[in-house]
Structures are given as C-alpha cells and as structure tokens.
Amino acid sequence: MVEFSLLELGELFVVVAVAGAVGARFGLSVIPLYVVGGMVASPFVAGRFGLPYVLQSETLTLLAEVGIVLLLFFLGLEFSLDRLLAAKTNISRAGLIDIVVNLPVGVVIGLALGWPLVEALLLGGIVYISSSAIITKSLIDLGWIANAESEPILGTLVFEDLVIAVYLALVTSLVLGGDGAGSVVRSLAIAFGFLGVLLVAVQYGTRLFSAVLDVENPEPFVLRTLGVLIPIAGFALSIGVSEAVAAFFVGMGFSTTEHRERIERRLVGIRDVFAAVFFFWIGVNTDPRLVLAAAVPLAIAVVVTTPTKIVSGYYGGRVYDLTPKRSLRVGVGMVSRGEFSLVIAALAAQGTGTIMTELIPAFAVGYVLVMSTLGTVLMSESDRLEALVFRESQESTATAD
Amino acid sequence: MTVYESDLPGVGKKHEIELGDGSRLVVVTHNTGKREVFRRADDDADSEKLFELPDQLARQVGTILEGAYFQPVRSQSIETLLGGDTLIEWVEIPEGSDLDGKTLGEADLRQETGANVIVVQRGDMTITNPGGDTELRAGDTLLAVGPREACRTFQSIVTGE
Numbered sequence: 155m156v157e158f159s160l161l162e163l164g165e166l167f168v169v170v171a172v173a174g175a176v177g178a179r180f181g182l183s184v185i186p187l188y189v190v191g192g193m194v195a196s197p198f199v200a201g202r203f204g205l206p207y208v209l210q211s212e213t214l215t216l217l218a219e220v221g222i223v224l225l226l227f228f229l230g231l232e233f234s235l236d237r238l239l240a241a242k243t244n245i246s247r248a249g250l251i252d253i254v255v256n257l258p259v260g261v262v263i264g265l266a267l268g269w270p271l272v273e274a275l276l277l278g279g280i281v282y283i284s285s286s287a288i289i290t291k292s293l294i295d296l297g298w299i300a301n302a303e304s305e306p307i308l309g310t311l312v313f314e315d316l317v318i319a320v321y322l323a324l325v326t327s328l329v330l331g332g333d334g335a336g337s338v339v340r341s342l343a344i345a346f347g348f349l350g351v352l353l354v355a356v357q358y359g360t361r362l363f364s365a366v367l368d369v370e371n372p373e374p375f376v377l378r379t380l381g382v383l384i385p386i387a388g389f390a391l392s393i394g395v396s397e398a399v400a401a402f403f404v405g406m407g408f409s410t411t412e413h414r415e416r417i418e419r420r421l422v423g424i425r426d427v428f429a430a431v432f433f434f435w436i437g438v439n440t441d442p443r444l445v446l447a448a449a450v451p452l453a454i455a456v457v458v459t460t461p462t463k464i465v466s467g468y469y470g471g472r473v474y475d476l477t478p479k480r481s482l483r484v485g486v487g488m489v490s491r492g493e494f495s496l497v498i499a500a501l502a503a504q505g506t507g508t509i510m511t512e513l514i515p516a517f518a519v520g521y522v523l524v525m526s527t528l529g530t531v532l533m534s535e536s537d538r539l540e541a542l543v544f545r546e547s548q549e550s551t552a553t554a555d
Numbered sequence: 556m557t558v559y560e561s562d563l564p565g566v567g568k569k570h571e572i573e574l575g576d577g578s579r580l581v582v583v584t585h586n587t588g589k590r591e592v593f594r595r596a597d598d599d600a601d602s603e604k605l606f607e608l609p610d611q612l613a614r615q616v617g618t619i620l621e622g623a624y625f626q627p628v629r630s631q632s633i634e635t636l637l638g639g640d641t642l643i644e645w646v647e648i649p650e651g652s653d654l655d656g657k658t659l660g661e662a663d664l665r666q667e668t669g670a671n672v673i674v675v676q677r678g679d680m681t682i683t684n685p686g687g688d689t690e691l692r693a694g695d696t697l698l699a700v701g702p703r704e705a706c707r708t709f710q711s712i713v714t715g716e
Contacts, residue, residue, distance in 0.1 A: 232565045290565050300569065300581040300593035300602035305561060312564045418586060477599060 158213035165208055169195050170430045181295070183288045185492045186526045188430050189519055192437020199442065208438050214431070221432030222497055223387045223401040224425040229286070229315050230405020231414060248306050248470030249313025252488070255466035257282040259459060267451055272328050273509045276502050277451075279321055280518050281459040285492025286311045288526050292533050293487065303483040306474045310467070310488065318494050319402045322501070323349055326396035329505040345395045352386070352400060356407035364411040376420050379408070398497055429493070436496050436519060439503065444516035451513075452520045460528065463488045479540055486536050490529030495522050571595075588613075644670065644706040646713045647696045654713065660687030670701030670709035 173187035192208075193199055200207035208214070260281035264274025289307065293299045298307075323345050331341035366382060369375050383404050390400035408417055445452075464485035471481025499518030502510045532539065559571040567585040574580055581593040581602050588610025593602035608616060648654050654662050665671050675682040675689060676696040682689060691697075699709050 286565060294566065294585075294591075297591075297593065297602055297604050299563065299566060299583050300591070300595065300604075302598075304563060304569075308564045308566065415586070479599070 158209070158211035162208045162211075162214075165195060165206060166214075166431065166434055170434055174430075183291065183490070183492070183526050183530055184430075185285070185288060185433055185496075186523045188433035189437040189440070189496070189523065192434035193440050193442055193519075194437070195434075196438040196440070198440070210435075210439055214435050214438065217428065218432040218435035218500070219391075219397065220384070221425075221428035221430070221435075222398050222500065223383065224421070224428050225432070225493055225497070226319075226398040226401040227383055227405040228418070228422075228425055230319075230402040230407075231409045231417060233312065233315055233402070233406055233409065235406070244306070244474055245309040245313050247473045248310045249317070251469045251473070252310050252314065252463075252466045253282060253317060255462050256459065259462050260455070263451065263454055263458060267454075269509055270507075272325070272505075273502075273507075273514065275325060275328070276498055276510070276514055277455075277517070279318075279325065279498045280495040280514075280521060281455055281491070283314055283318055283491065283494040283498070284311060284463070284488045285490045285494065285522075285526060285529075286315065288490040288492045288530065289487060292490070292530055296533060298483070298487070298533075301480070301483075302474070302476055303471060303480045303487060306470045306476065306484045307467075307487045309474075310470055310484075314494075315402075319399050322396045322497070323399045325498070326399070326501060327394070329501055329510070330394045341394050344393055348390060348393060348395045349399060349403065352390075352403045356403050359407055360410045363407050364413065367408075367411065367413045367417075372420055375413075375416065376424070379417055379421060380424075396501070432500075433493075433496065436500065436515075440516055440519045444512055445520040448513055448517040448520055451517055452524070455517075455521055456524050456528070460489055460525070479544060482540060482543060483536055486529075486532045486539065488529075489525060489532055491522055491525040495525075640702050641700065642703055642706045643673075644699045644701075644710060645696055646699065646710050648691060648693050648713055649715065650693045652693055652713070652715055654691045655693040657691055658687060659685055659689045659691060662691060664699075664709060664712065668699075668701070668709040668712060669705030670699040672697050672699050674698040 169191040170188050173191040174184050176182070177184040177187045195208045197207050197209060257278045260278030261274045263281070264277035265271070269277070289311065293304055293307065298304055324342070327341040327345045328338060331338040363382075366378055367375060369378065383401060386404050387397040387401045391397040408414060464482070467485030467488040468478075468481045470488075471484035472478075474484075476484065495518050499515045502514040502518075505511060556575070557573050561569050561571075563569050563583065567583065567587075570582045570584070572580040572582070577597050579595045581595055583591040583593070585591070589607060590610070590613040591607045592605045594605055595602045659672060659675075672685055673683070674697070675685045675691070676698065677692065677694070697713060699706060701709065
C-alpha cells in the first residue's frame with residue numbers, strides 16, 4: 155500500500171471541516187457528511203477527475219480504528235449497568251420489542267437476497283442499530299429532550315448499546331474466525347473468555363482504574379487514559395477479539411470511577427477528531443459506483459426497515475404509557491442509523507468474499523446516508539406526519555361507526 | 556409541588572417541576588453543564604424552550620431565584636417597609652446589654668415598645684416565633700415587626716442608645 159502523507163492528512167481535515175461547516179449551515183447531521191466528504195476525496199471521485207485524492211492506506215486505517223475505539227469507549231463511559239437495572243422493566247421491554255422486530259427483518263432480507271447466514275446476520279445488525287449520536291443530537295436540537303418521548307428513545311438506545319457490544323463480539327468471531335465450525339467455536343471461546351476476564355477486571359478494578367487516573371495535570375491524565383484504553387483494544391484485536399467491544403468494557407470500567415466527567419470533558423475533542431477520521435475513512439473506501447450497484451438491497455432495506463423501526467418504536471412508547479401521538483414520535487425518532495452500522499460495515503470489510511468486502515460496506519454507506527437523512531427529516535416534519543396518521547385514523551374510526 | 560427526576564442517558568438529567576396550573580417547568584441539565592429550561596403547558600403539549608444558560612451562569616441565576624444572592628447586610632439598624640407604616644427591623648443586642656440573660660417575657664419589649672419580636676437569630680440558629688421563655692443573649696439579632704415609631708423605640712431600648 156502507498157504511504158499516507160501529512161499532506162493527505164491535511165486534505166482529510168480540510169474536507170471534514172468543510173463538511174462540518176456545511177452541516178452546521180443547513181442543520182444536517184455531520185456523520186453522513188463526513189462519509190460523503192471521504193467519498194469525494196477518494197480515488198473513485200477526486201481521482202477520476204484528476205484532483206488530489208486520499209488513498210486507502212494502512213496508516214489511515216489505523217487512525218480510523220482509533221476512532222472506532224474512542225466511539226465505543228465513550229459509549230461504555232456513558233453506559234451504566236446500574237441505570238439499566240434500575241429501569242429494567244421499561245427499558246428492556248421497549249428494547250426487546252425493538253430487537254425482536256428489527257434484527258430478524260434485516261437477516262430475512264439478507265437471506266432473501268441469497269446471502270449466506272453470516273452476511274445476513276451482518277445486514278441484520280446494520281439495519282437494527284439506530285444512531286445514538288444523530289438521534290440524541292436531533293432530540294436536543296428539536297427540544298424533544300424535554301418531552302416524554304425522550305425517555306423511551308434514549309432508553310432503547312441504551313439497550314441497543316449493550317446489544318451491540320455482545321453482537322460485535324459474536325460477529326467479529328464469525329467474520330475473523332475463519333472457515334470451519336471448529337475454528338469458529340475456538341475464536342468464539344477466545345472472544346468470550348477474554349471479554350469475561352475484562353468484565354471481571356472492570357467489575358472489581360474500580361479502585362485500580364481510579365488510582366491510575368489520580369493525577370492533577372490534564373496532560374498525564376489524558377495520556378494515562380489512552381495508555382490503558384489503546385493497548386487493551388489493540389491486544390483484543392491481535393487475538394481476534396473485537397477492539398470496539400474491548401473499548402466499550404474499558405469505558406464501563408472507567409464510568410464507575412469519580413473521574414468519569416473529567417474523562418468526558420478532556421477526551422471528547424480527541425474522540426471527535428478520530429471519529430471524523432473514521433467516517434472519512436469509510437467514505438474513502440467506498441466507490442460510489444458500488445453503492446449504486448447495491449441499489450436493489452438498499453431500496454428493499456429502506457422501504458422495509460423504516461416502517462419496522464416506526465412500529466417497534468411506537469410499541470416501545472406504549473410500554474412507557476405514552477399517548478399514541480407521542481408513541482409515534484418515539485418510532486419516528488428511532489429511524490436514523492449511523493455510526494454503529496458503519497462500525498459493522500468496517501468489520502465486514504475485513505472478511506472474505508465480495509459480499510462482505512464490497513457489497514456490505516457499500517450497502518451500509520448508502521443505507522446510513524439515506525436513513526440518517528430520512529430519520530432527521532421525519533423528526534423535524536413529525537407534526538405533519540402525526541396530523542396525517544391521526545386524522546386518517548379518526549376518519550377511519552368515523553366511517554367504521 | 557412535586558419534582559420528577561429522570562436520567563437522560565448520554566445527555567444528562569431532567570427535572571420536571573409541577574407549577575400548580577397543570578403546566579410543568581422542565582429543566583434539562585446537560586453533562587456539559589449547560590441548562591435548558593422548558594415549559595410544558597399540559598401533559599400532552601410539546602415543551603417550549605424558554606432559555607438556556609451555561610453552567611456558571613445557571614448557578615448564579617439559581618441563587619438569585621432562591622433568594623440567597625441578595626443578602627441584606629445586617630447592621631445596627633436595617634428597616635424594611637412592609638407597606639403602610641409597618642416595618643421589619645433587625646437589631647443586634649450589644650455586649651453588656653441589660654437584655655443579656657433575660658427571657659423575652661422578662662424583657663417585656665412588646666409592652667414597652669409596641670413592636671413584636673418574630674425571630675431571634677443566634678449565629679447559624681434561627682428561633683422562629685420565640686415565646687416568652689426564650690432567653691436572649693448578647694450578640695443575638697432580633698427581628699421585630701411593628702409601626703415605625705414602635706420600631707424606633709425598640710431599637711433604642713435594645714441598643715441602649
């Protein structure tokens with residue numbers, strides 16, 4: 155592979171900065187814009203027009219991996235098992251409705267397209283997992299955060315976060331485990347063995363984690379956090395275990411210390427930088443022509459999985475005793491897919507066969523572009539949607555009488 | 556008044572305060588410290604954003620709302636007009652005062668001045684509605700209510716001037 159130069163890194167940051175400015179100007183979510191920015195700067199677009207472009211390189215991949223690790227680390231940091239247990243009935247009932255409806259739908263679409271089971275399972279994950287980043291930002295921007303619908307939405311996102319940790323651990327073993335049932339079983343055993351050890355360390359290591367971070371100056375504080383996180387994630391990857399899940403667990407370990415808020419404050423900028431690199435990298439690796447080639451599965455997935463999310467969200471809202479109107483909003487609020495679908499795609503790209511390495515990543519990019527836009531638009535236009543749905547239902551009740 | 560508290564995973568905390576007319580004040584405290592304040596007219600209405608404040612400013616506004624920010628300075632004589640001719644007066648009992656050690660009943664201030672002691676402030680302690688057997692000490696601050704003239708007399712008797 156060709157080396158990644160400082161000039162190319164500079165080009166990357168110019169592109170994501172411009173994408174961010176465009177997003178802020180037009181009120182769009184930045185994640186799909188970073189991806190599009192990467193696509194534009196890739197050999198497939200800029201390269202074809204003879205413009206300077208960014209090559210796919212090992213260095214860029216490495217920086218993007220740090221982005222994945224930091225995204226999942228922050229997820230773990232925010233994630234509280236206590237909170238999940240405290241609200242277990244509502245969150246888990248809404249979460250179960252969500253997963254029981256949406257994950258199988260994706261798997262069925264994959265199988266119907268004639269894909270093997272593992273590929274179909276990856277598709278299931280991509281269409282199941284909503285985007286915490288995009289949805290939370292929309293909730294704040296629209297002021298829904300102060301409404302009753304924010305609780306089932308955020309609660310279901312927390313449930314999904316836990317599921318994604320287990321899911322990633324599982325499919326990483328399936329994708330990287332190689333051929334044959336024996337090697338898959340072995341890599342699953344390694345994955346869950348390692349994660350089990352990590353979980354025990356997280357559970358009982360609060361004091362150790364605290365002690366490591368017990369330093370006044372910001373600089374050693376940030377470095378020590380990364381000094382714990384990156385090696386653990388890297389070690390996990392080196393033995394074929396999901397680095398993202400390892401990072402999630404390390405985040406959970408740090409979340410129980412008194413340093414949590416400080417970590418969030420100090421590292422949020424670093425996370426944003428590397429997350430942008432990750433989304434850009436996804437774009438660089440995506441040939442727009444392949445996205446077009448994935449148009450059929452893409453269209454099917456959009457048409458099928460938009461309503462399924464709205465329906466599962468609606469019933470999730472009903473679990474929280476919300477009115478039908480507010481429950482519909484929960485459904486509308488869950489439509490956006492984003493970062494985790496792309497994390498799954500990045501995992502698929504490491505697999506074998508053209509479906510995994512080309513079709514699924516291209517599909518995921520197209521899917522996230524459509525669903526993040528559609529989800530954001532649906533949320534901001536929900537008034538009209540509600541008027542439409544509930545006027546019609548009133549009319550139909552009227553005619554029924 | 557009931558306050559409902561709930562977690563907003565990834566965002567922060569939400570407090571809802573019943574306002575008594577069926578509406579609610581909703582305060583969203585972000586993990587970044589930013590506070591957003593909304594009002595929701597009724598259960599089914601959308602929350603309407605009133606304002607947002609950064610952490611530090613929110614705390615300051617909070618103390619103003621609480622009434623703790625405006626601290627009247629206690630001097631020998633501060634008077635607050637209640638309306639008409641009625642005042643609230645703060646008077647500190649000086650060292651060596653005749654009142655030191657007397658109970659409120661023995662001091663018989665109401666009979667003598669026409670002003671009524673409603674609160675005795677002793678250091679951090681506040682004795683509200685003090686009775687006749689409440690003992691007075693030097694250093695106590697007395698809050699008295701009464702007509703302007705009565706408060707004048709009260710003040711001069713307590714301070715001994």
